[in-house]
Amino acid sequence: MLIIRTKAELRAMTQDWRRAGESIGVVPTMGALHAGHLSLVDRACAENDRVIVTLFVNPKQFNNPEDLAKYPRTEDSDAEKLTPYGADILYVPDGAQMYPEGFATTVSVTGVSEGLCGGARPGHFDGVATVVTKLFLQTDADRAYFGEKDYQQLQVVTRLAEDLDLKTEIVGCPTIREEDGLAMSSRNLRLAKGPREIAPVIAQVLDDAARVISRGGQVAQALDNARAALLSAGFDTIDYLELRSDPDLKLMTRADRPGRLFLAAWLDGVRLIDNVPVAGLASVPTPEDHPLEPA
Structure with a gap:
């Protein structure tokens, strides 16, 4: 080379x-x-x-x-x-x-x-x-x-x-992940040992929220639950946690077409990002039709 x-x-x-x-x-x-x-x-x-x-x-x-x-x-x-x-x-x-x-x-x-x-x-x-x-x-x-x-x-x-x-x-x-689920990034090298052990929560929280939304759960409530879980785990702040359409990246409030959950959050002074796909539903239930599933 x-x-x-x-x-x-x-x-x-x-x-x-x-x-x-x-x-x-x-x-x-x-x-x-x-x-x-x-x-x-x-x-x-x-x-x-x-x-x-x-x-x-x-x-x-x-x-x-x-x-x-x-x-x-x-x-x-x-x-x-x-x-x-x-x-x-x-x-x-x-x-x-x-x-x-x-x-x-x-x-x-x-x-x-x-x-x-x-x-x-x-x-x-x-x-x-x-x-x-x-x-x-x-x-x-x-x-x-x-x-x-x-x-x-x-x-x-x-x-x-x-x-x-x-x-x-x-x-x-495709995104390549560590064995514990954290998306590989050059910025991961800047995490101290304790925060590095917390960081895989990102993938877990995103997967949980995507599952709830894809089953018809309310998007806003699923995102609120995800934010709370990240902050409780030890993340400092969240720049954004949003559902966007794929591939045009329009903001979505209902999972009525294919989309992705996008996250940027700060941990130990390091900004980490990740995203996961969310399957779109042919018919999205209203809150009255489908009670929220827990995250």
Whole structure:
């Protein structure tokens, strides 16, 4: 696996691959790789002749400078983890490669970017859309792989590629979880031992709420119960806990179509997110028709 740091070097390689008629997959990351990232790399290697993994901690998607400063930088261990998977290039551009002096363009996606993390982190998805557009153009990728844990991000990138007629196909891949159910995230490394033992409550609470809602329970009451369970378990605050339609991410108060429960909550100074699907009901009972099931 080559480690490449400049656009010029990268394009020289991809042009050679194109002349050979080879397909290209890309896995965009900010590093601190875990099994979730590696599952994306594994799938990309299975579906493409050549694979590029990108590593760039993108300052434009952080609205909190302290959060950016704390984000783990682990290039050496990331490269070591990638070695068995067969990726061809680890692309590690610096800030000057991505945002040279005079850079003045922002890519913005409306609709699916609004609310959820888009509401809690102003400007976040503009930063995501801008860097992803640049990475697609720099890598000349046929396919790009994103995890469903960041489901709103997946929908933003999908909308972006469709709206701008980009050739890159967006491939969503299932959330990879720890044995105790916690969705894998680079931010998990920042949890102390005690909070780390509490964190899996997220998946349990979301699963319970999704089950209640899918059986016809009232959405508002199920969400209230879930919030109470999280705070009782030791979570500090909850940024959001909402039912949204899939894939357009419209706010839902009744489970009358397929949707997802989305959560962002703070624990030990770390912001954790997760989501689970909720099956839509053909006919949603009224409260009088169907008493609330306990969460």
